Amino acid sequence: MRVLFDDHIFSIQRHGGVSRCFAEVVAELRARPGVQVVLPFRQVINSHLMDQPGLDVRGFLGAGHFPGKRSLLRAHNRRLVRRALGHGAFDVFHQTFYDAGLIDLLHGRPMVVTVHDMAPELMPEIFPKPEEIHPGKRALCAAAAAIVAVSAHTKADLVRLYGIDPARVEVVHHGLSRDAVWAPGRRAGIALPDRYLLIVGRRDGYKNFAGVARRLAALLARRADLHLVCVGGGHLQDEERQPFLEAGCATRLHQRTLPAGDLAYAYAHAAAFVFPSLYEGFGLPILESFANGCPAVLSDRSCFPEIAGDAAVYFDPATPESLTQVLERVLDDGALRHRLIADGRRRVRDFTWTAAADRLLALYRRLPARH
Template identity: 35%
Template sequence: MEPELTGGRLDGIGVYTQALLANLPGAGCVVQPLSFAPPGAPERLRVGRALPLSFTLATIGDLILPSSARLAVRDLGPDGQPLDLYHATDYRIVRMDCPVVATLHDALPIAHPEWCSPRLRGLKNWLQAKAARKADHVITGSQYSVRELVECFGVDERRISVVYHGVDPCWFDAPDAADVAATLTRHGLRPGYFLTVGTLQPRKNIERLLQAYLALPPVVRAARQLVIVGAPGWRSEELVRRIEAARQQGENVCWLSAVTEHAELRQLYAGSGAFVFPSLYEGFGLPVLEAFASGVPVVASNATSLPEACQGAALEADPLSVPEWTAAMHTIVRDEALRTRLVAAGQRRALQLTWAETARRTVAVYQSILTQ
């Protein structure tokens, strides 16, 4: 398994991979990280041992060789021992001479092509379809994703296991108050703001969130900023213009486009008064779980996998309804009893979804395959 990196920063797949590498040993699994990174690649792209072929060469071989051909990886285990099983934590897999598990997080490029860059959509569709066919077993993060994998890739539901994602224990520990205050001061923030986290792209639905915020009563907007944390992504140009226009008109909107330090992100969660996540599509929704663990009340979309992830611990709203989001945001800041209930429910939910539990359930999947 190998983590993904985007611009030098771990993305969601990278966080998942890193968490498994850290927690699988504690669940009784001996792990050997393997990497498709080519020779001479930067250190940050090389994890554990290099596979005998680059992904490009292995894929070409996969296409031209008989389906019975397998990439020999049995001598790449710890101390040169045979590998019992290979786990690809994204869709970049080839046929191996041992059982293969693939984690497929969603079927977004096929299910909703309008939310994916055309430049990458065809490649991702092809790679995910091949991964779904070649894997002996598939892991995904929600029951919602199971339905999509069956419908979009034709995966036999009997070959799919749901293993929920988790949250690192550090999220349950409140950051130092002085550090939080310093971070807020540096960014010109006041405690109690609405916070959202995610790359600026259409499916994150930040444009409707901005509209909902601007429809709040002036007294609420004056007291509570809207803080958007996320790098600009595909088709974000118009949203960026709208954010800048709101700021120029004196609205309490702050966009932080370059938060890369984990400690700083935790401090931004800690300083918030409510976490708002209006996403149109999620395979799971890790930011919501991080907000739960941080003790922040959450307003979340009622779409795709998010109700399954939240299990009633968030105030839910229709991501397509701006008025519904305005009402939910207004409610969460003025109803203290509701806020208290949501914080408690969120922390209970986060305690059920730790990376240690994810690792334990993942090992159970491995064992079921190896004993078949």
């Protein structure tokens, strides 16, 4: 079984959920007897792929960034991918992003496309030009021999919005990456407050930080020992700080950019992980919080109940005061915290990259042989 992956996500993303997921799948498939991973490119900007031992890929023109670097790399790698598709030395082509310009090169060989979310289609009002976010997605879904959805909720959205036959869509959940788990005793390269709530990733738009900021600020104002640490998502903007300034607790609002090992430490030492997003295709931070023994407080929207089950507590983002009530319980109820930590550690065992690779291989082998 020869599985060809294109460069797309590895040429445009240094770090991030989608590239991490494909890098994990590549690593799993490379370890399988009888499976050959075909990567017709050797230069990327993606750390997740470059970190794999024994994989002959390297960085492109140094570690620094300059205008047009991604476009230059993408143009170079795309030519190599097109050549490999033309040669036909593969059994399945699995796209890493949405490049409809490669459809005509398949010549009857099966293509698989992964859909990670349907946010632009579901919430076009929050994107400046939603039609330009994933312009090739619909055409690729129509042309694909099979479509992978990362959750049953994403599958349902895809079927409803695109009118796709459900039988063509396979649900393959993500797994937990090895470097996402903190090893007790391993020192972190960062200093964090003694007691803090944790938010991870982007905060803008449907990520809904603005929708809960005033409630979080009010909670910090009542609890002088409590801080809020935001990891990733870029520097805090003035409008994000404003509710905390008004509540007199802005000095206890922090932003950090952390490598995976230190992020795992941050989960493991947080009083709770807060995920206020209005929509996610899967929600990898849920698994990371579970694996590190961090109680998870989640929005009750989209796929969160599917992924977390009873191992988290939920609030309604339409009524932000419900977040305060849930957090008060998690912070003060020792028995609840113990239950959430134990249930989370059990729940995360159901999500592995080995299981994801098993499902993908089974899917590849069911596809019709090339013409």
